[in-house]
Amino acid sequence: GESVGLHLPTLSVQEGDNSIINCAYSNSASDYFIWYKQESGKGPQFIIDIRSNMDKRQGQRVTVLLNKTVKHLSLQIAATQPGDSAVYFCAENIRQAGTALIFGKGTTLSVSS
Amino acid sequence: GAVVSQHPSRVICKSGTSVKIECRSLDFQATTMFWYRQFPKKSLMLMATSNEGSKATYEQGVEKDKFLINHASLTLSTLTVTSAHPEDSSFYICSAKDPQRGQETQYFGPGTRLLVL
Numbered sequence: 001g002e003s004v005g006l007h008l009p010t011l012s013v014q015e016g017d018n019s020i021i022n023c024a025y026s027n028s029a030s031d032y033f034i035w036y037k038q039e040s041g042k043g044p045q046f047i048i049d050i051r052s053n054m055d056k057r058q059g060q061r062v063t064v065l066l067n068k069t070v071k072h073l074s075l076q077i078a079a080t081q082p083g084d085s086a087v088y089f090c091a092e093n094i095r096q097a098g099t100a101l102i103f104g105k106g107t108t109l110s111v112s113s
Numbered sequence: 114g115a116v117v118s119q120h121p122s123r124v125i126c127k128s129g130t131s132v133k134i135e136c137r138s139l140d141f142q143a144t145t146m147f148w149y150r151q152f153p154k155k156s157l158m159l160m161a162t163s164n165e166g167s168k169a170t171y172e173q174g175v176e177k178d179k180f181l182i183n184h185a186s187l188t189l190s191t192l193t194v195t196s197a198h199p200e201d202s203s204f205y206i207c208s209a210k211d212p213q214r215g216q217e218t219q220y221f222g223p224g225t226r227l228l229v230l
Binding site for chain 1: 117119145147149154155156157158159162204206208210217218219220221222223224226
């Protein structure tokens with residue numbers, strides 16, 4: 001199964017399913033977006049990024065979609081595995097500003113086998 | 114490449130004492146580092162921006178005299194929690210940008226768990 005639409009604080013899927021995690025960003029001037037994965041007790045780990053001149057970018061098993069019109073970002077994970085269980089955060093930035101990333105609310109992904 | 118370390122990984126201290134947390138960029142020079150704080154099941158909140166050779170820039174609501182930041186070299190920034198109290202217990206995470214990789218991606222350290230008794 002998969003979940004689309006509004007941000008959900010938690011998402012539970014079965015192993016092998018596709019997962020979709022949503023994020024709404026706040027600053028219309030932001031032009032760079034990143035998805036991070038954070039496992040318990042660890043720092044955020046880079047997954048994939050996208051610039052505002054793109055609306056889709058694919059990585060290995062992951063795809064990020066950007067809708068600037070509604071300031072919405074999503075992360076799609078194909079064939080979700082138990083090792084994907086973690087908290088996922090989106091982050092936004094203005095590239096040339098040299099400022100820090102601003103993080104959105106996280107989504108806890110739980111994958112059951 | 115682009116590895117950031119933090120030390121210690123966890124620390125327990127008594128109320129009223131000061132605790133220093135180190136953030137190092139291991140394989141690159143970082144003119145700018147960032148300090149975040151994270152409460153359980155919450156997102157990362159930016160505390161301050163640490164600039165090498167100059168004063169840190171603090172976010173609104175963060176006490177600069179409470180959270181002292183020093184960025185004395187291009188590979189080291191320190192956060193000192195002064196006169197720590199139980200409400201300062203949190204997960205502190207630093208990050209750094211690698212100028213040679215552009216001003217975009219931030220690389221995060223593994224975090225430091227602080228518990229103030």
